Amino acid sequence: MENPYLPYPVRIDDIVTETEDRNLKTFKFVFLNTEDEEKxxxxxxxxxxxxxPGKGEIPIGIASSPTEKGFVAFTVNKVGLVSSHxxxxxxxxxxxxxxxxxxxxxxxxxxxxxxVIIGGGFAFTTLRSSIVYMVEAENRAKFKDxxxxxGARNPGMLLYxxxxxxxxxxxxxxxxxxxxxxxxxxxKYNVGFVPTITEQKxxxxxxxxxxxxxxxxxxxxxxxxxxxxxxxxxxxxxxxxMRMKCGIGICGRCNIGDKYVCKDGPVFSLAExxxxxxxx
Amino acid sequence: xxxKIFTKDAWLETLQGLSGDYxxxxxxxxxxxxxxxxxxxGTRPDFEYQNTRLSPKGLVYPQSERMFEYSLDEKDPESNIxxxxxxxxxxxxVVGIRPCDxxxxxxxxxxxxxxxYRDPWWVQHFESTTLVGLGCNEPCATxxxxxxxxxxxxxxxxxxxxxxxxxxxxxxxxxDKGKDFLSxxxxxxxxxxxxxxxxxxxxxxxxxxxxxPRKVDPIREKTINDLFEAPFWENxxxxxxxxxxxxxxxxxxxxxxxxxxxxxxxxDRIRNWDSCMFPLFTLHGSGHNPRDQKLQRVRQRFMxxxxxxxxKYDDGFQCSGCxxxxxxxxxxxxxxxxxxxxxx
Numbered sequence: 001m002e003n004p005y006l007p008y009p010v011r012i013d014d015i016v017t018e019t020e021d022r023n024l025k026t027f028k029f030v031f032l033n034t035e036d037e038e039k040x041x042x043x044x045x046x047x048x049x050x051x052x053p054g055k056g057e058i059p060i061g062i063a064s065s066p067t068e069k070g071f072v073a074f075t076v077n078k079v080g081l082v083s084s085h086x087x088x089x090x091x092x093x094x095x096x097x098x099x100x101x102x103x104x105x106x107x108x109x110x111x112x113x114x115x116v117i118i119g120g121g122f123a124f125t126t127l128r129s130s131i132v133y134m135v136e137a138e139n140r141a142k143f144k145d146x147x148x149x150x151g152a153r154n155p156g157m158l159l160y161x162x163x164x165x166x167x168x169x170x171x172x173x174x175x176x177x178x179x180x181x182x183x184x185x186x187x188k189y190n191v192g193f194v195p196t197i198t199e200q201k202x203x204x205x206x207x208x209x210x211x212x213x214x215x216x217x218x219x220x221x222x223x224x225x226x227x228x229x230x231x232x233x234x235x236x237x238x239x240x241x242m243r244m245k246c247g248i249g250i251c252g253r254c255n256i257g258d259k260y261v262c263k264d265g266p267v268f269s270l271a272e273x274x275x276x277x278x279x280x
Numbered sequence: 281x282x283x284k285i286f287t288k289d290a291w292l293e294t295l296q297g298l299s300g301d302y303x304x305x306x307x308x309x310x311x312x313x314x315x316x317x318x319x320x321x322g323t324r325p326d327f328e329y330q331n332t333r334l335s336p337k338g339l340v341y342p343q344s345e346r347m348f349e350y351s352l353d354e355k356d357p358e359s360n361i362x363x364x365x366x367x368x369x370x371x372x373x374v375v376g377i378r379p380c381d382x383x384x385x386x387x388x389x390x391x392x393x394x395x396x397y398r399d400p401w402w403v404q405h406f407e408s409t410t411l412v413g414l415g416c417n418e419p420c421a422t423x424x425x426x427x428x429x430x431x432x433x434x435x436x437x438x439x440x441x442x443x444x445x446x447x448x449x450x451x452x453x454x455x456d457k458g459k460d461f462l463s464x465x466x467x468x469x470x471x472x473x474x475x476x477x478x479x480x481x482x483x484x485x486x487x488x489x490x491x492x493p494r495k496v497d498p499i500r501e502k503t504i505n506d507l508f509e510a511p512f513w514e515n516x517x518x519x520x521x522x523x524x525x526x527x528x529x530x531x532x533x534x535x536x537x538x539x540x541x542x543x544x545x546x547x548d549r550i551r552n553w554d555s556c557m558f559p560l561f562t563l564h565g566s567g568h569n570p571r572d573q574k575l576q577r578v579r580q581r582f583m584x585x586x587x588x589x590x591x592k593y594d595d596g597f598q599c600s601g602c603x604x605x606x607x608x609x610x611x612x613x614x615x616x617x618x619x620x621x622x623x624x
Contacts, residue, residue, distance in 0.1 A: 004398075056540050079565035216568075249396070250399055251551075255584070256570075258587070
């Protein structure tokens with residue numbers, strides 16, 4: 001019988017420290033058994049359980065894109081037992097990945113539409129996966145305008161800075177990078193909170209879907225901006241976090257109403273969330 | 281369907297004779313309460329009992345179960361790779377289980393064996409289990425199985441049903457598993473018409489005075505948010521100590537935690553029963569906790585059993601009416617009253 005609790009063994013192939021506070025690192029994993037990579041076929045927006053024998057498992061959004069072959073990547077904030085241990089691991093170390101888990105951003109609905117991506121802080125991981133996926137040559141024509149608002153506390157806290165710079169230079173994606181504040185006189189992007197920059201830069205909800213991923217406070221203040229722009233709740237897409245264990249809707253802890261964030265989510269439309277208790 | 285009559289003494293001998301085919305679990309008196317134990321030489325079953333304090337869910341879903349084992353020894357080429365811990369899936373029979381507790385296995389099956397995922401351990405333990413029920417001649421004051429779609433002699437979820445006819449048991453097989461069990465059970469006589477009639481009488485007599493079946497409709501018709509925001513939760517939760525006794529004793533509470541335990545260079549990944557009554561159950565790594573208040577946790581337990589489950593599976597309530605939470609709650613919170621509040 002298939003065992004959904006058994007992780008695929010992987011090896012750490014590369015570790016990149018993303019932020020100046022050194023609390024966020026991106027880990028690239030390679031599957032020990034090459035056939036497991038195919039079994040781990042995923043879609044941007046999904047997550048997986050990173051499994052460290054002796055420590056436990058943590059649910060983390062997949063930061064790589066299925067268009068990137070040969071590895072999967074996760075950007076992990078150092079928070080608790082497992083993530084702290086992971087931050088001390090090195091290239092070549094063996095651990096496990098269990099997944100892919102959960103649903104994904106509504107890619108079918110997004111085809112033929114303008115896409116607005118709004119991200120804040122270290123919740124940009126599955127959004128990175130989505131951007132890489134969308135701008136890939138084979139996929140780009142499926143979407144109309146792609147606009148990205150991404151903010152962090154200061155320039156040193158932005159994830160994937162090299163890629164952000166590369167996307168800035170492309171003419172098939174509009175980037176609005178922002179920081180809450182900076183004392184860098186050479187900072188050439190925006191200064192201001194994500195909701196404010198969204199209000200200034202995103203001028204239309206016409207034929208558009210918005211994907212929002214960030215800390216609760218950012219989501220709270222971005223929501224009215226989007227509604228004012230004319231985004232109906234069905235076209236505001238959010239990705240939620242919860243304490244999880246099994247990741248497959250069985251262990252019972254990550255529910256909001258009758259939905260499990262791990263299996264029925266983590267991606268929900270605002271319309272769906274309005275039907276559920278505000279218990280997240 | 282096979283029906284046989286055993287004298288009570290012969291039945292005990294028959295059970296002992298089955299030990300080559302099954303691990304037989306029977307109710308045993310331990311202190312003031314009953315508990316299911318493996319029938320071994322010298323174990324005295326006590327079938328003159330009402331119910332065990334702890335539900336028999338642990339026989340299919342152990343309170344603690346090793347999921348995987350692994351080596352952390354860097355010299356071991358297989359280090360840090362999880363391997364399934366061997367488990368005992370040999371046939372077991374739970375003899376004397378009450379119909380409410382058998383019904384409870386059907387309820388939790390929706391969770392552990394669903395079209396998307398099958399929990400391999402629950403499923404294999406369950407498949408290796410034969411449930412030999414004992415009908416309840418005298419249901420207790422806290423029993424409300426009839427309200428939850430069951431009954432003191434309800435056959436749903438059972439493989440075999442026993443009727444206690446005083447000096448004898450009428451033993452009736454209900455499923456293929458049950459037929460198999462009874463074919464291995466030596467002795468007994470064919471049940472004649474008179475005995476069958478007394479069994480039927482017992483069954484209708486026992487249900488007298490028990491509550492009427494509760495319809496899910498009044499709760500189904502309300503939205504989750506309406507019930508969630510209902511004013512009565514504060515009163516319901518007021519006395520609750522969040523001790524978790526209700527979830528621990530409940531045959532339909534299925535939530536679990538997963539933990540790693542290491543001794544030297546050997547480790548196990550273990551799953552343990554968990555409880556939505558505890559704040560840690562939902563505590564995020566960031567410190568945020570969506571259910572950090574007692575009221576939220578109490579509401580979660582009742583909403584899960586009486587609303588979320590109802591909406592999700594269209595299979596009644598997530599409660600078999602065994603009454604343990606009613607009988608053992610230290611502050612007398614009564615799920616029957618909460619059901620009434622939610623239905624009004």
